Amino acid sequence: MIPALGEFALWIALPISIWGCVLAFLGGRWNRGDLVLSAERSTYAISILFIIASIGIIAAFMRDQFQYWYVYNYSSTNLHPFFKFAGLWAGQRGSLLFWGLNLSLFASLAVWMNRSRNRDLMPYMNGVLLAFIGFFISISLFVTPPFEQLGFTPADGRGLNPQLQNYWMTIHPPTMYVGFTSFNVPFAFAISALMVGRLDARWIQATRKWILTSWFFLTLAIIFGMRWAYEELGWGGFWFWDPVENASLLPWLVATAFLHSVMIQESRGMLKVWNMGLVLLTFLMTIFATFLTRSGLIESVHSFAQNLTIAWIFLGCMGITGAVCLVLIVWRYPVLVSERQFESALSRESAFLLNNLVLLGAAFAVIWGTMFPLLTEGLTGSKVAVGPPFFNQVNIPIGLILLALMGIGPVIAWRKASARNLKKNFLLPVAVLVSTAAVLFSAGVRHPYALLTFSIGAFVLTIIVVEFWKGTRARARIERENAFTAFVHLVRRNRRRWGGYIVHVGVVVMFMGFAGSAFNREVRQSMVPGDSVAVDSPFGHEYVLTYQGLSTTLVPSMRQAIALFSVEKDGVPAGSITTQRQLNLAVSPPQPISEVGIRSTFVEDLYLILATVDDEVLLGSNEPEFQQATFQFQINPLVPWIWYGGLVIAAGALIGLWPGAGVPTRTGRLGTGSRRQDTSTPTPRSDAAATLG
Amino acid sequence: MSALVPGVILAVAMVVFVLHPIVSGREAHMEWDEEELTEAQHRRNVALLALRDVEYDFHAGKLDTTDYGRLKQEISAEALRAIDEEEAEWLARHAEPGDPGREEGEPPPEARAALEAEIAALRDSIRAGVICSQCGNPNPKGSRYCGDCGSGLPVQGSPTGHAVRGSVGSG
Numbered sequence: 001m002i003p004a005l006g007e008f009a010l011w012i013a014l015p016i017s018i019w020g021c022v023l024a025f026l027g028g029r030w031n032r033g034d035l036v037l038s039a040e041r042s043t044y045a046i047s048i049l050f051i052i053a054s055i056g057i058i059a060a061f062m063r064d065q066f067q068y069w070y071v072y073n074y075s076s077t078n079l080h081p082f083f084k085f086a087g088l089w090a091g092q093r094g095s096l097l098f099w100g101l102n103l104s105l106f107a108s109l110a111v112w113m114n115r116s117r118n119r120d121l122m123p124y125m126n127g128v129l130l131a132f133i134g135f136f137i138s139i140s141l142f143v144t145p146p147f148e149q150l151g152f153t154p155a156d157g158r159g160l161n162p163q164l165q166n167y168w169m170t171i172h173p174p175t176m177y178v179g180f181t182s183f184n185v186p187f188a189f190a191i192s193a194l195m196v197g198r199l200d201a202r203w204i205q206a207t208r209k210w211i212l213t214s215w216f217f218l219t220l221a222i223i224f225g226m227r228w229a230y231e232e233l234g235w236g237g238f239w240f241w242d243p244v245e246n247a248s249l250l251p252w253l254v255a256t257a258f259l260h261s262v263m264i265q266e267s268r269g270m271l272k273v274w275n276m277g278l279v280l281l282t283f284l285m286t287i288f289a290t291f292l293t294r295s296g297l298i299e300s301v302h303s304f305a306q307n308l309t310i311a312w313i314f315l316g317c318m319g320i321t322g323a324v325c326l327v328l329i330v331w332r333y334p335v336l337v338s339e340r341q342f343e344s345a346l347s348r349e350s351a352f353l354l355n356n357l358v359l360l361g362a363a364f365a366v367i368w369g370t371m372f373p374l375l376t377e378g379l380t381g382s383k384v385a386v387g388p389p390f391f392n393q394v395n396i397p398i399g400l401i402l403l404a405l406m407g408i409g410p411v412i413a414w415r416k417a418s419a420r421n422l423k424k425n426f427l428l429p430v431a432v433l434v435s436t437a438a439v440l441f442s443a444g445v446r447h448p449y450a451l452l453t454f455s456i457g458a459f460v461l462t463i464i465v466v467e468f469w470k471g472t473r474a475r476a477r478i479e480r481e482n483a484f485t486a487f488v489h490l491v492r493r494n495r496r497r498w499g500g501y502i503v504h505v506g507v508v509v510m511f512m513g514f515a516g517s518a519f520n521r522e523v524r525q526s527m528v529p530g531d532s533v534a535v536d537s538p539f540g541h542e543y544v545l546t547y548q549g550l551s552t553t554l555v556p557s558m559r560q561a562i563a564l565f566s567v568e569k570d571g572v573p574a575g576s577i578t579t580q581r582q583l584n585l586a587v588s589p590p591q592p593i594s595e596v597g598i599r600s601t602f603v604e605d606l607y608l609i610l611a612t613v614d615d616e617v618l619l620g621s622n623e624p625e626f627q628q629a630t631f632q633f634q635i636n637p638l639v640p641w642i643w644y645g646g647l648v649i650a651a652g653a654l655i656g657l658w659p660g661a662g663v664p665t666r667t668g669r670l671g672t673g674s675r676r677q678d679t680s681t682p683t684p685r686s687d688a689a690a691t692l693g
Numbered sequence: 694m695s696a697l698v699p700g701v702i703l704a705v706a707m708v709v710f711v712l713h714p715i716v717s718g719r720e721a722h723m724e725w726d727e728e729e730l731t732e733a734q735h736r737r738n739v740a741l742l743a744l745r746d747v748e749y750d751f752h753a754g755k756l757d758t759t760d761y762g763r764l765k766q767e768i769s770a771e772a773l774r775a776i777d778e779e780e781a782e783w784l785a786r787h788a789e790p791g792d793p794g795r796e797e798g799e800p801p802p803e804a805r806a807a808l809e810a811e812i813a814a815l816r817d818s819i820r821a822g823v824i825c826s827q828c829g830n831p832n833p834k835g836s837r838y839c840g841d842c843g844s845g846l847p848v849q850g851s852p853t854g855h856a857v858r859g860s861v862g863s864g
Contacts (some may be wrong), residue, residue, distance in 0.1 A: 001699075002696075005699055005703070008696060008700035008703065009703065012703065012704045012707055016708075016711055020711070027721075031723060032720075033714075033720025033722070034715050034718060034719065034721075035714075035715065036720075036723065037714035037719060037721035038713075040721060041711045041713070042711050044710075045707045048707075049703075115721075115722065117729050119722055119723050120725075122721075200735060201735050266742075267739060267743055269739060411755065412755065413746075413747075414746050414750065416756075417755060418757045418759075418760055420757060421754060421757055425754060470753050470754075474752060474753075
């Protein structure tokens with residue numbers, strides 16, 4: 001009954017979305033509060049209906065109702081309940097429903113949060129969101145129906161792809177969907193601002209936290225995906241410029257550009273067209289990413305089966321949305337044009353603009369590389385693949401420029417900086433940069449990119465530390481606080497600025513983790529039990545791994561060959577490590593999967609892959625003659641820093657997102673811990689006082 | 694079939710919930726909220742925040758004396774322009790129609806006088822450079838410490854406006 005009710009809920013949601021969308025625009029146009037309220041209630045109602053529909057799918061998974069095509073193809077009786085729950089987003093049909101659920105919940109949240117503010121924008125904003133919600137309901141009803149029935153009830157399902165039976169499955173995809181769908185809200189705000197013509201900084205204020213929230217979730221999702229790939233896929237690394245990885249990177253790059261350039265609009269009233277364009281482009285990139293993933297047109301480890309209908313639908317959605325955005329921007333261009341000019345090339349504004357251009361350059365390079373196989377196939381009939389070498393060649397220098405700009409930006413003053421001051425402020429960081437490069441070079445580091453990454457990283461960290469130190473010192477002196485209290489109050493006073501610096505620290509740590517791959521050590525060897533292999537770490541120690549043997553187990557729908565190694569570090573026993581090769585018997589032909597062994601320390605990972613094993617082992621033989629196997633041993637220096645960097649980035653973003661982080665309101669004040677005059681009727685004077693605090 | 698009854702109940706409930714405002718005449722809030730910033734207030738905030746940035750950049754050694762003085766003068770002028778506009782908006786918003794002896798749209802005399810006094814104090818403070826960067830309190834010329842929060846204020850007469858105890862901007 002519950003799945004049937006879920007399907008019913010979807011059918012109810014469709015007319016309500018159309019009704020709400022039409023009424024929202026009419027209510028806004030005619031200034032009719034009853035129509036606008038009805039439209040807003042439509043949004044709330046659709047959220048409830050999507051929740052019921054999602055519960056319907058989850059219930060079908062939990063109860064093994066294999067008469068549903070979707071459940072039959074993505075579950076089985078022996079699947080762990082954990083993954084049955086995750087079945088909601090395991091395949092195309094369920095994940096598009098999940099997408100709609102997220103979208104409707106974010107739309108409801110946005111409507112509720114703005115129930116007494118931004119009222120001139122809200123009808124149009126809600127109308128835009130309802131249009132997209134209606135789009136996803138229509139897809140779920142007519143193109144990829146999650147409740148479609150087979151017409152008979154199979155005894156068991158085909159099971160979930162074993163590669164997806166990993167705890168990251170319950171974390172990575174939902175985080176990614178939250179990141180993607182929440183970008184709809186700032187997009188809808190931008191469109192409504194264009195429609196109403198209210199293009200001052202207030203729509204920016206309404207969307208800034210949404211963008212930061214979306215960026216936060218997208219960042220986490222990308223890092224979770226990297227970790228999943230590193231642990232599970234047996235690629236030997238964490239990022240492979242896979243088309244779907246690239247697709248998630250595109251909105252992230254554009255949103256990052258916006259988060260920087262929006263500060264110029266806020267502080268200087270400039271770059272209005274640019275910022276509007278970036279918000280719209282970020283959203284378009286999320287549709288583009290969805291098109292890439294859902295169409296299956298480009299081969300990827302993530303992509304769903306090829307579905308040209310879905311491809312055309314998302315391409316059409318992207319084309320129509322892009323055209324509407326363009327028309328609106330052209331229509332409102334006279335209002336958007338800034339009256340102000342950049343005062344000097346030596347200013348923070350210029351550094352931010354350069355940062356934007358570099359980020360967009362990176363986005364263009366990623367799009368070009370990702371779409372190149374499709375373009376060549378369309379033009380010449382044969383697919384020309386573009387691999388990691390292209391992306392690395394283009395994006396590593398871009399990344400290094402961005403890294404350097406993270407240090408340069410904060411040191412330059414807004415509006416105009418003098419050469420003399422720049423010289424003074426850059427003296428110490430540049431000295432640290434040169435010293436780091438000299439020390440590393442003398443220690444034998446010759447890889448140019450690694451040398452540059454560590455040196456520029458040290459430069460940026462020095463600048464950030466000096467910024468914190470100067471701010472803390474000044475605060476401690478003025479408020480007569482101890483250093484710790486002064487530091488805490490400094491960050492609380494302007495969480496976005498100092499939270500941003502902490503994000504930059506995380507990015508530097510992460511980049512150093514990336515640069516560690518320049519020193520990877522790799523040994524590939526065929527072994528029999530008793531054989532040992534020695535692997536040198538670039539940090540000077542040596543691991544000796546001794547192959548103990550291979551055992552096989554049969555778990556439902558899968559054969560597992562597990563190899564055991566004992567580990568010695570510089571001659572001292574350091575425990576054991578296992579690695580697995582699995583054969584998924586649920587698909588035809590059976591699909592081999594690697595499960596890597598990782599032994600992690602603060603500075604490096606010992607990474608072990610069971611590369612090949614005799615087929616007999618995977619078929620269940622434990623005979624000694626089949627114990628020979630080929631292994632890949634890797635020392636991955638500094639990879640743990642990528643995850644530490646991710647944690648620091650998350651901490652910095654949370655500081656920036658924390659409530660009260662400097663969002664001006666009519667009667668509120670910026671920051672916290674301030675002493676606002678208590679005025680029942682705020683006047684320009686009391687507001688000004690509040691703002692300066 | 695068993696889902697039909699709850700399904701119909703659900704559909705009816707949703708339709709009633711969505712149509713209720715139209716049938717009952719209940720309306721969404723459509724007016725400008727007092728809590729929201731107007732455009733002039735926004736521009737005033739931007740200018741005042743820029744003043745805070747300039748203070749911070751100067752004390753962090755990112756601006757030299759000449760640029761600091763020039764920028765402070767320019768941004769102060771921007772802030773004053775925005776405050777003038779805000780004043781006009783505020784007066785229009787708080788005008789009470791129908792009071793005897795006053796024209797339509799004109800605010801009560803005591804409110805106008807209080808507002809003008811406050812704005813005059815704010816203008817003077819911005820011009821004199823003695824608005825407190827800690828709490829925003831406008832202080833009389835010659836003040837060395839903020840009368841509201843006790844923070845150090847820029848010394849009057851000094852060409853650079855050096856603070857008695859500096860200022861911790863955070864922009």
